[in-house]
Amino acid sequence: MREGLTVDEAQSEILSATSRLGAETISAAEAAGRVLAEPIDSTRRHPPVDCSAMDGYAVRRADLQSASAESPASMPVVYEVAAGGHAERPLETGEAARIFTGAPLPPGADAVVRQEDTRAGDPRVEILVAPRLREHVRDGGEDFEIGDRLIDSGVVLGATHLGVLASIGRTIVSVYQRPTVAILSSGDELVEPDRPVDSGQIVSSNSYTLAAACREIGAQPSYLGIAGDRPEEIEERLRAGLRADVIVTSAGVSVGDHDHVRTVLEKVGCKLRFWGVLMKPGYPMAFGVIESTGALVFGLPGNPVSAAVTFEEFVRPVLRKMMGQRALYRPVVRARLTEKLTKRAGRLHFVRVSLELRDGEWMAKPTSNQSSGVLTSMIRGDGLAVFAAESEMLEAGSEIDVQVLDSNFFDQTERGF
Ligand code: AMP
Numbered sequence: 014m015r016e017g018l019t020v021d022e023a024q025s026e027i028l029s030a031t032s033r034l035g036a037e038t039i040s041a042a043e044a045a046g047r048v049l050a051e052p053i054d055s056t057r058r059h060p061p062v063d064c065s066a067m068d069g070y071a072v073r074r075a076d077l078q079s080a081s082a083e084s085p086a087s088m089p090v091v092y093e094v095a096a097g098g099h100a101e102r103p104l105e106t107g108e109a110a111r112i113f114t115g116a117p118l119p120p121g122a123d124a125v126v127r128q129e130d131t132r133a134g135d136p137r138v139e140i141l142v143a144p145r146l147r148e149h150v151r152d153g154g155e156d157f158e159i160g161d162r163l164i165d166s167g168v169v170l171g172a173t174h175l176g177v178l179a180s181i182g183r184t185i186v187s188v189y190q191r192p193t194v195a196i197l198s199s200g201d202e203l204v205e206p207d208r209p210v211d212s213g214q215i216v217s218s219n220s221y222t223l224a225a226a227c228r229e230i231g232a233q234p235s236y237l238g239i240a241g242d243r244p245e246e247i248e249e250r251l252r253a254g255l256r257a258d259v260i261v262t263s264a265g266v267s268v269g270d271h272d273h274v275r276t277v278l279e280k281v282g283c284k285l286r287f288w289g290v291l292m293k294p295g296y297p298m299a300f301g302v303i304e305s306t307g308a309l310v311f312g313l314p315g316n317p318v319s320a321a322v323t324f325e326e327f328v329r330p331v332l333r334k335m336m337g338q339r340a341l342y343r344p345v346v347r348a349r350l351t352e353k354l355t356k357r358a359g360r361l362h363f364v365r366v367s368l369e370l371r372d373g374e375w376m377a378k379p380t381s382n383q384s385s386g387v388l389t390s391m392i393r394g395d396g397l398a399v400f401a402a403e404s405e406m407l408e409a410g411s412e413i414d415v416q417v418l419d420s421n422f423f424d425q426t427e428r429g430f
């Protein structure tokens with residue numbers, strides 16, 4: 014087993030051990046957010062025929078070349094076509110047909126005059142304009158023709174994709190499966206949030222952070238509970254999760270006398286690939302593969318920020334790859350530091366920063382307490398600034414990449430127009 018990998022090496026190793034899951038067929042109505050596992054070709058034409066884009070009158074343009082407000086053309090209204098209906102007969106020279114938005118254009122008609130450009134009458138109408146050819150007509154097939162490629166495989170389905178699927182009558186679609194993730198907390202000091210907390214105990218928050226982070230991207234967490242710091246207890250709980258696609262433990266993975274997670278992982282058939290990543294927070298992290306099932310195992314550190322950050326950097330991209338996503342990583346903005354940062358060379362630091370746009374430039378302000386135990390540093394920050402491993406100092410005002418962790422970050426309180 015290798016020890017002390019760079020973040021880059023660790024991520025490459027993990028992603029190369031990850032494959033996309035298989036496809037499953039689900040109801041198209043439930044498919045928002047899922048990744049399409051088949052290309053969608055149109056089996057219909059839309060709109061099926063030429064139709065009117067306005068309420069008004071279907072006409073033959075040649076009849077109206079000299080019509081204007083000063084010299085309107087008076088025409089007989091020979092029938093009416095409403096949406097969902099159809100023309101009784103072709104439109105003949107000199108005739109108009111009352112027509113409504115979405116109604117099929119009568120054969121022979123080649124333009125629609127808006128109601129507003131007429132003086133209504135029954136049985137005759139006065140047309141005040143000379144329409145252009147096919148004015149206010151929606152062409153049959155202008156949206157798509159039979160056989161058109163509408164959506165490529167690999168696309169993440171959004172609301173309008175579901176609308177397009179409905180337009181072609183697709184009720185089921187093939188999408189990539191969502192990985193199952195078994196989550197185990199470990200530590201004698203841990204208690205569940207609804208229990209009294211004695212001195213010496215702390216509430217287990219990691220399983221909540223990790224389960225929610227899974228759900229946020231569509232993975233399916235299951236909770237294995239808290240195991241005390243005894244190998245048998247860890248083993249029993251871990252075995253309950255061995256059928257998951259991914260197993261995520263937190264704590265007990267370091268080098269202390271009470272850290273049994275790695276030993277137990279090996280006992281249940283996990284081949285450890287590496288331990289220790291040159292990063293802060295999050296050094297004591299283990300990665301392995303359950304040889305019999307291929308499940309990926311992440312032994313994350315126990316400190317809440319370390320667990321959250323190692324999930325971000327390693328588990329999240331893996332889960333996204335499994336479910337067919339092509340974009341595995343968070344958006345990154347280039348920002349200017351509001352203060353100087355220093356550290357020793359050797360480990361990459363993920364610095365929690367808040368982001369603010371000032372005169373068109375992003376400013377990154379480190380949250381005050383960067384301890385790996387201070388989970389509120391994650392909620393005070395908007396992202397993780399990447400302070401490179403070799404670097405020892407970054408002056409205030411220097412530029413740094415920031416991974417934006419909040420998926421709603423770019424939403425605006427101001428109108429976009
Ligand atoms: P360990 O890796 O077991 O040494 O744990 C490191 C630190 O993380 C300790 O201070 C633990 O109390 C804390 N910790 C471990 N598990 C959790 C958890 N599930 N929720 C919150 N903090 C935890």
Ligand code: MG
Nearest residue numbers: 199200264265
């Ligand atoms: Mg512990």
